[in-house]
Amino acid sequence: MKLAIASGKGGTGKSMVAANLAYTLSRTEPVTLVDCDVEEPNLHLFFPAPATTTEVTVPVPVVDETACQHCGLCEDFCQFGAMTVLSSRVLFFPELCHSCGGCMLVCPNDAICEVPKRIGTTTISTPPLNLKLISGMLDTGNPHAVPIIRAAKKLAEGDPLVICDTAPGTSCPVVETLDGCDACILVTESTPFGLHDLRLAVDVAARLGVPIGIVINRSDGKDQTTLEFCTDQDLEVMMTIPFEREIAAIQNRGDLLCRVQPEWQRAFTALLIKCKALAGGD
Numbered sequence: 001m002k003l004a005i006a007s008g009k010g011g012t013g014k015s016m017v018a019a020n021l022a023y024t025l026s027r028t029e030p031v032t033l034v035d036c037d038v039e040e041p042n043l044h045l046f047f048p049a050p051a052t053t054t055e056v057t058v059p060v061p062v063v064d065e066t067a068c069q070h071c072g073l074c075e076d077f078c079q080f081g082a083m084t085v086l087s088s089r090v091l092f093f094p095e096l097c098h099s100c101g102g103c104m105l106v107c108p109n110d111a112i113c114e115v116p117k118r119i120g121t122t123t124i125s126t127p128p129l130n131l132k133l134i135s136g137m138l139d140t141g142n143p144h145a146v147p148i149i150r151a152a153k154k155l156a157e158g159d160p161l162v163i164c165d166t167a168p169g170t171s172c173p174v175v176e177t178l179d180g181c182d183a184c185i186l187v188t189e190s191t192p193f194g195l196h197d198l199r200l201a202v203d204v205a206a207r208l209g210v211p212i213g214i215v216i217n218r219s220d221g222k223d224q225t226t227l228e229f230c231t232d233q234d235l236e237v238m239m240t241i242p243f244e245r246e247i248a249a250i251q252n253r254g255d256l257l258c259r260v261q262p263e264w265q266r267a268f269t270a271l272l273i274k275c276k277a278l279a280g281g282d
Contacts, residue, residue: 024265119139149173190225218241
């Protein structure tokens with residue numbers, strides 16, 4: 001089973017839910033936790049362990065000016081503006097390149113080849129119990145998170161239970177993470193901003209055909225508006241986590257709720273059972 005933990009906005013406790021769920025389940029079965037928030041991965045802070053790092057590269061074009069006739073076909077093909085053909089040379093803007101390879105294919109003089117360019121890394125670590133942690137890390141200044149996410153997800157292929165912690169929001173990195181998942185937990189908070197962004201996240205997951213369950217975090221007991229939205233959308237609220245100082249303190253010092261307060265393990269185990277039912281499994 002592949003499960004995504006997502007949220008419409010940052011700061012809702014998405015990574016907290018992912019980390020506690022992975023920790024609880026890894027006590028009884030193998031679990032792979034994939035940190036797909038590649039711009040700001042943080043799950044390694046909860047599970048410190050030695051890691052193996054691998055570079056992630058993408059192909060980018062290089063123009064042989066001695067063979068180029070400056071016909072402009074590569075510029076016409078590129079929909080992202082990464083190639084600009086002048087009368088005497090070709091300007092290439094790597095930040096805009098999406099590594100599609102089209103410029104190389106349309107060049108009539110074979111003046112374009114591709115070379116690998118590093119955009120980030122993936123790491124694999126094996127903390128105690130049955131947990132494998134995979135983290136993607138985008139290099140500073142690089143705008144393309146999706147290839148890092150794909151590389152991280154590929155490292156988890158074939159594993160029996162995979163939990164993917166997405167980036168916040170509803171942008172391309174979230175879509176890439178949700179793609180291929182059997183179910184999605186959306187973590188929200190009962191605030192106007194939380195509900196607004198929950199609506200957006202529900203729409204994205206629904207368009208991708210991923211079944212959705214809801215976790216309300218930092219509940220102050222005034223969840224009625226959020227509950228009404230979930231009822232209208234036929235979404236199950238699978239767990240409610242109260243707004244308590246001790247829970248916040250546990251998180252802030254880099255610990256896990258289910259490790260400090262083991263009574264929460266039953267709730268997180270039940271959360272997986274509900275997700276399996278949501279996905280149509282046992």
